[in-house]
Amino acid sequence: MYISGLFIASSKLKLGTEQNKYLSVMLITTFILALGLVSALGYAIYHGTRHDPREPPVISSGIPFIGHLIGIARHGIEYIGLQTRKHPPYPILSLDMIASKIHVVASPGLIYAVQRNNKIISFDPLLTIVAKQVAGLQGDALNIIREVESEGHGLGREIMNAMIPTLTGKSLDKMTHQILRSLRPFFDDLDGIHTVDLYDWCRHAITVSSTDAKYGHLNPYKDRATADEFWSFQSNFSLLLADLFPWLTARKAWKGRELVVSAMTQYYLLGGHENSSDITLALFNTARDAGLSIEETARLESIVTIALLSNTVPATFWVLFDLYSRPKLLGSIREEIEHNVLRVTAHGLHIVNLSDIRDNCPLLISTFQEILRTRTTAASMRIVMKDVLLAQQYFLKAGSILTMPAEAIGRSPNIWGSSADEFDERRYMKSVSSGTGIENKTRDARRVGGLMTFGVPPTLCPGRHLASGEILGLAAMMVLQYDLFPASGVWQEPRRSSLSLVSVMGPLKDPFNTIVRKREGFESTSWEFRLEEGKGNFPLQVG
Numbered sequence: 303m304y305i306s307g308l309f310i311a312s313s314k315l316k317l318g319t320e321q322n323k324y325l326s327v328m329l330i331t332t333f334i335l336a337l338g339l340v341s342a343l344g345y346a347i348y349h350g351t352r353h354d355p356r357e358p359p360v361i362s363s364g365i366p367f368i369g370h371l372i373g374i375a376r377h378g379i380e381y382i383g384l385q386t387r388k389h390p391p392y393p394i395l396s397l398d399m400i401a402s403k404i405h406v407v408a409s410p411g412l413i414y415a416v417q418r419n420n421k422i423i424s425f426d427p428l429l430t431i432v433a434k435q436v437a438g439l440q441g442d443a444l445n446i447i448r449e450v451e452s453e454g455h456g457l458g459r460e461i462m463n464a465m466i467p468t469l470t471g472k473s474l475d476k477m478t479h480q481i482l483r484s485l486r487p488f489f490d491d492l493d494g495i496h497t498v499d500l501y502d503w504c505r506h507a508i509t510v511s512s513t514d515a516k517y518g519h520l521n522p523y524k525d526r527a528t529a530d531e532f533w534s535f536q537s538n539f540s541l542l543l544a545d546l547f548p549w550l551t552a553r554k555a556w557k558g559r560e561l562v563v564s565a566m567t568q569y570y571l572l573g574g575h576e577n578s579s580d581i582t583l584a585l586f587n588t589a590r591d592a593g594l595s596i597e598e599t600a601r602l603e604s605i606v607t608i609a610l611l612s613n614t615v616p617a618t619f620w621v622l623f624d625l626y627s628r629p630k631l632l633g634s635i636r637e638e639i640e641h642n643v644l645r646v647t648a649h650g651l652h653i654v655n656l657s658d659i660r661d662n663c664p665l666l667i668s669t670f671q672e673i674l675r676t677r678t679t680a681a682s683m684r685i686v687m688k689d690v691l692l693a694q695q696y697f698l699k700a701g702s703i704l705t706m707p708a709e710a711i712g713r714s715p716n717i718w719g720s721s722a723d724e725f726d727e728r729r730y731m732k733s734v735s736s737g738t739g740i741e742n743k744t745r746d747a748r749r750v751g752g753l754m755t756f757g758v759p760p761t762l763c764p765g766r767h768l769a770s771g772e773i774l775g776l777a778a779m780m781v782l783q784y785d786l787f788p789a790s791g792v793w794q795e796p797r798r799s800s801l802s803l804v805s806v807m808g809p810l811k812d813p814f815n816t817i818v819r820k821r822e823g824f825e826s827t828s829w830e831f832r833l834e835e836g837k838g839n840f841p842l843q844v845g
């Protein structure tokens with residue numbers, strides 16, 4: 303009756319046929335959303351009466367039932383970190399999300415307890431959720447991907463296990479090499495340009511170089527239109543997660559994804575993967591052996607492209623922003639790179655060796671980690687597979703979500719003392735007396751919660767070495783060749799977008815116009831990257 307009422311209401315408005323159709327669709331959608339909300343509220347009221355007193359304290363929001371949902375929609379993943387800051391005494395707290403609870407861990411001690419229960423509090427169901435809601439996989443394929451514990455065939459984890467080794471050793475070297483080769487012309491192109499949107503420049507340079515290295519000669523993202531559709535998909539990711547008529551409610555993300563999947567399907571059909579990287583082949587072969595179709599494989603591959611690009615792009619931007627907005631630090635880092643890395647041949651070729659950045663630039667490596675620590679909004683997610691008593695104290699129900707936000711733990715005074723909230727570029731170096739009276743600093747021992755940007759063991763980001771090589775190579779080349787100034791005249795922090803829940807490095811909402819000027823004394827256009835074999839792993843602190 304309500305639906306027919308809506309149709310009547312729309313037909314009474316004397317609009318053109320197209321407008322009428324559009325209005326009807328919108329009204330029906332509103333109706334379905336309202337119906338969903340009413341059912342969810344009913345469930346919540348029933349559910350609320352069943353709170354177990356051993357569960358972590360529930361934090362209420364200003365708006366009953368849907369307040370936290372609105373908070374996440376507004377602030378993105380940062381909302382979770384904000385809650386722990388607002389309620390500091392709790393080592394763990396719960397946000398009621400209508401159909402489930404999100405437990406937010408705010409103490410490093412509890413991370414150990416989560417790690418000890420990693421078969422019960424698991425990352426793997428998220429692979430299935432992402433395959434369904436984000437990549438759009440359905441039916442048998444989804445069942446093959448689903449984790450064994452939930453009666454699937456466990457292909458999601460099998461693919462991860464096949465890909466992880468390809469992000470170290472020789473396979474990593476090969477990719478990093480190709481990335482650096484593809485990056486170089488981007489610096490040549492900056493010469494002579496007065497103003498550039500620095501965020502867009504980072505996005506384009508990282509997209510082209512990373513996907514060239516991953517997909518080879520037939521890289522589908524070489525086509526700017528496909529790359530733009532990918533970013534439309536990635537940047538509106540959170541709307542897809544609702545999984546409610548995505549073609550209507552998450553139009554941009556859905557359309558972008560479908561175009562990316564179609565380009566990737568075409569790539570496979572042309573045999574592009576046969577001349578690509580080991581990581582691309584690992585996914586393709588594992589999915590084929592498990593019986594997935596080419597199109598289903600292309601859907602899975604779209605998730606890996608998200609992992610490849612969505613954090614590396616904003617991380618690169620923030621590294622440049624945080625270096626150039628601190629002239630004194632920039633000066634010291636330039637000095638370190640000029641002395642320990644840059645080599646100029648008799649013919650004037652300027653060589654930047656990434657292996658020397660890794661081994662001989664402790665200040666740059668420490669600064670990089672501090673930028674990752676202070677800029678991240680990472681909140682490692684896990685799903686509670688069975689009822690469990692965490693640390694013999696907190697009861698977590700099966701089906702609830704657990705998260706460990708880096709903002710609460712990685713910036714805790716318990717870990718970093720009174721300077722936890724400050725930017726300290728030397729934080730990841732430790733004092734060693736050199737006997738010269740000059741304080742020499744090298745890397746410190748690792749500590750739990752010390753750097754959670756790449757996740758929490760046992761689920762750590764396997765792409766961290768690749769990302770580090772790419773970001774540090776790009777940053778070193780930029781600081782050597784160019785001066786950057788904000789077009790607005792001040793290094794004012796730009797706004798961040800909250801719509802891409804998948805990016806934990808603060809993607810920007812608006813362009814960041816920047817004046818570019820070639821550095822005096824470094825006008826040469828003859829530049830080259832080098833990389834020594836077997837030196838691609840960056841020993842960053844993790845967990």
Ligand code: HEM
Binds near residue numbers: 610755
């Ligand atoms: C600055 C760049 C990057 C950041 C900050 C980052 C961060 C993360 C985080 C936080 C996780 C989840 C871990 C957890 O929940 O505990 C993750 C997982 C993952 N990342 Fe990255 N990542 C980056 C770059 C990359 C790159 C370049 C790749 C290359 C393909 C990649 C591939 C992956 C994969 C495959 C996983 C899933 C691991 C698994 O399920 O075992 N990441 N990453």
